[in-house]
Amino acid sequence: xxxxxxxxxxxxxxxxxxxxxxxxxxxxxxxxxxxxxxxxxxxxxxxxxxxxxxxxxxxxxxxxxxxxxxxxxxxxxxxxxxxxxxxxxxxxxxxxxxxxxxxxxxxxxxxxxxxxxxxxxxxxxxxxxxxxxxxxxxxxxxxxxxxxxxxxxxxxxxxxxxxxxxxxxxxxxxxxxxxxxxxxxxxxxxxxxxxxxxxxxxxxxxxxxxxxxxxxxxxxxxxxxxxxxxxxxxxxxxxxxxxxxxxxxxxxxxxxxxxxxxxxxxxxxxxxxxxxxxxxxxxxxxxxxxxxxxxxxxxxxxxxxxxxxxxxxxxxxxxxxxxxxxxxxxxxxxxxxxxxxxxxxxxxxxxxxxxxxxxxxxxxxxxxxxxxxxxxxxxxxxxxxxxxxxxxxxxxxxxxxxxxxxxxxxxxxxxxxxxxxxxxxxxxxxx
RNA sequence: GUGUCCAUAGUUCAGUUGGUUAGAACGCCAGGUUGUGGCCCUGGAGGUCGUGGGUUCAAGUCCCACUGGACACCCCA
Numbered sequence: 445x446x447x448x449x450x451x452x453x454x455x456x457x458x459x460x461x462x463x464x465x466x467x468x469x470x471x472x473x474x475x476x477x478x479x480x481x482x483x484x485x486x487x488x489x490x491x492x493x494x495x496x497x498x499x500x501x502x503x504x505x506x507x508x509x510x511x512x513x514x515x516x517x518x519x520x521x522x523x524x525x526x527x528x529x530x531x532x533x534x535x536x537x538x539x540x541x542x543x544x545x546x547x548x549x550x551x552x553x554x555x556x557x558x559x560x561x562x563x564x565x566x567x568x569x570x571x572x573x574x575x576x577x578x579x580x581x582x583x584x585x586x587x588x589x590x591x592x593x594x595x596x597x598x599x600x601x602x603x604x605x606x607x608x609x610x611x612x613x614x615x616x617x618x619x620x621x622x623x624x625x626x627x628x629x630x631x632x633x634x635x636x637x638x639x640x641x642x643x644x645x646x647x648x649x650x651x652x653x654x655x656x657x658x659x660x661x662x663x664x665x666x667x668x669x670x671x672x673x674x675x676x677x678x679x680x681x682x683x684x685x686x687x688x689x690x691x692x693x694x695x696x697x698x699x700x701x702x703x704x705x706x707x708x709x710x711x712x713x714x715x716x717x718x719x720x721x722x723x724x725x726x727x728x729x730x731x732x733x734x735x736x737x738x739x740x741x742x743x744x745x746x747x748x749x750x751x752x753x754x755x756x757x758x759x760x761x762x763x764x765x766x767x768x769x770x771x772x773x774x775x776x777x778x779x780x781x782x783x784x785x786x787x788x789x790x791x792x793x794x795x796x797x798x799x800x801x802x803x804x805x806x807x808x809x810x811x812x813x814x815x816x817x818x819x820x821x822x823x824x825x826x827x828x829x830x831x832x833x834x835x836x837x838x839x840x841x842x843x844x845x846x847x848x849x850x851x852x853x854x855x856x857x858x859x860x861x862x863x864x865x866x867x868x869x870x871x872x873x874x875x
Numbered sequence: 876g877u878g879u880c881c882a883u884a885g886u887u888c889a890g891u892u893g894g895u896u897a898g899a900a901c902g903c904c905a906g907g908u909u910g911u912g913g914c915c916c917u918g919g920a921g922g923u924c925g926u927g928g929g930u931u932c933a934a935g936u937c938c939c940a941c942u943g944g945a946c947a948c949c950c951c952a
Contacts, residue, residue, distance in 0.1 A: 456943070508950050566946060575952055707951055728952060755952030783910045814910050822912035833910065847912070
């Protein structure tokens with residue numbers, strides 16, 4: 445090592461997904477896509493950044509996300525841009541911009557994408573993290589809410605995840621929420637002095653939050669506090685009843701939790717969370733709800749919508765915790781080992797022939813000894829090793845070794861791909 | 876943004892009241908007779924002890940700062 449070595453490191457709160465774990469990601473991504481497909485949701489991809497004002501407007505100026513967590517920067521043309529901290533605002537922007545609602549009345553889309561929030565990292569929380577989610581735009585029926593919830597739950601079931609809990613609530617609408625807020629403020633105002641400093645601060649800005657406090661004393665004080673659920677307007681109450689009815693039709697068990705508060709301003713009526721006890725303090729696997737005012741807030745025609753977002757890192761954490769095995773099936777079926785130079789020259793071309801024939805194949809590219817090549821083949825979990833040196837090639841032949849049984853026999857090279865294809869099929873059956 | 880704990884080979888860790896050339900396991904590489912993996916045996920490579928200051932005759936070991944990590948608060952996926 446010479447000279448000053450400047451060590452580059454990944455940015456705080458970001459991490460690499462390394463070759464040994466990427467298959468886990470591919471596996472869950474494939475499961476997610478498969479479920480989305482069955483529910484007839486189509487993928488939407490939006491840019492990683494947007495105009496800052498889209499998020500400020502869509503998520504809410506007073507939210508933590510907008511207030512202190514966004515990655516915002518000024519580009520060379522003096523425009524303020526922000527790396528997306530969540531997807532819903534972007535999706536609704538795309539919905540409006542591309543007139544998706546004009547082509548069909550109900551638009552169902554899903555996404556799978558990195559998100560960015562500048563928070564202090566901890567278990568289940570990164571600065572760049574990955575979410576998948578879905579949005580159904582264009583309908584008011586609580587049956588759509590139920591479908592979205594069922595869809596979110598389905599992914600966990602498809603992956604064999606256990607011990608998750610579904611909690612639902614209604615956060616009301618612009619009709620009934622303001623009334624309720626006043627009632628709650630009045631109730632909490634009486635015990636203001638006893639509230640935690642955090643909650644005192646919250647009383648004006650976001651009194652609903654206080655119900656969700658982790659502080660023991662706050663919990664005690666709010667035990668009998670009035671809940672939104674008991675102050676819903678007629679429409680919201682009916683919607684919430686229909687939601688529960690729909691969930692029962694789908695045989696989904698749920699608990700009604702009047703204290704669920706969503707962090708984003710745009711929610712109306714339905715709010716839900718999917719919780720796992722196998723996570724740390726950040727125990728929400730997924731969260732979502734209805735946001736009937738967002739589209740018009742962003743300048744579109746009034747259009748109701750429901751959706752959810754779920755974290756992939758947290759999903760993987762739970763799977764790991766529950767020891768759900770994910771096989772890594774990325775390995776060569778055949779390793780071509782060459783004992784001499786002539787073998788090496790042949791192997792280079794032979795490997796390509798096999799690959800073109802659809803057989804995953806590896807060769808030694810480091811001029812290693814035959815023993816080292818065998819070791820490598822074993823490490824890579826190659827099912828077969830093909831050994832061919834000058835002497836075999838002269839006979840137009842090669843040795844084929846079955847790495848599981850250790851048996852070895854001579855193969856004729858003329859129909860090599862065909863023979864290996866057969867072996868590949870046979871071993872596939874027995875696996 | 877706040878708090879607590881932490882930072883030694885590729886990885887997981889040990890390192891005695893500060894005292895000579897910093898260790899182990901696993902991994903990696905090479906051998907164990909001719910061209911054959913796993914198990915076993917032998918040997919080898921690999922660390923300016925996160926970075927920068929300070930205290931001391933002497934610092935991986937003590938002090939400070941910075942950076943990074945883990946966890947929790949806030950909040951959220």
